[in-house]
Amino acid sequence: GAGVSQSPSNKVTEKGKDVELRCDPISGHTALYWYRQSLGQGLEFLIYFQGNSAPDKSGLPSDRFSAERTGGSVSTLTIQRTQQEDSAVYLCASTSMTGPYEQYFGPGTRLTVT
Amino acid sequence: GENVEQHPSTLSVQEGDSAVIKCTYSDSASNYFPWYKQELGKRPQLIIDIRSNVGEKKDQRIAVTLNKTAKHFSLHITETQPEDSAVYFCAARSTGGGNKLTFGTGTQLKVEL
Helix, strand or coil: CCCCEEECCEEEECCCCCEEEEEECCCCCCEEEEEEECCCCCCEEEEEEECCCCCECCCCCCCCEEEEEHHHCCEEEEECCCCHHHCEEEEEEEECCCCCCCEEECCCEEEEEC | CCCEEEECCEEEEECCCCEEEEEEECCCCEEEEEEEEECCCCCCEEEEEEECCCCEEEECCEEEEEECCCCEEEEEECCCCHHHCEEEEEEEEEHHHCCEEEECCCEEEEEEC
16 A cells, blocks of 8 residues: 655755645554654654644754644644754654554655755 | 663674664653664665564564563674665654654664675
């Protein structure tokens, strides 16, 4: 079946502009994560959605970052007033909470802020 | 919340040697421990996982061991090959934190010819 998809695959934006990144999880997966990965670095947790529970936003680096998940499926990560340090690959992942528990990653969106 | 520490951050081995990567976790309620491999420019992919009711699991050249008492788990790769060169991430799933998966900081493994 279809895996996790993300769009766009690449995004170049000017400093100060807002961007929206989209994630389509695997159908039926109730858990969805967003991560940020800078070049050569690890997986920086941003936000976690689990079913109808309140999202875990503890990893969002500033109030310029926000995310929503509509209808328990598609998620959008929004970065307002982008800065050069926001340049990174943004990865989305989804998991079934009823097992197996493997977390499936999307291909990522490479964001470049000029 | 859960905290996962991973060591070493970089590891260089000769082809054919074994490689061991170690992780510790803080939440005794964690019950699922996967390992992910990320090749350059690609997304992380699961290579092996272990649940808290098992002490060891093997899959060909890779194995994972879990010590619940000490709250640590390890990845063992035997007979390393150049294609094993990648970044490896450990993770722990905490039932007390909404079943959230927390990743370690990663280990860059380089297998030299």
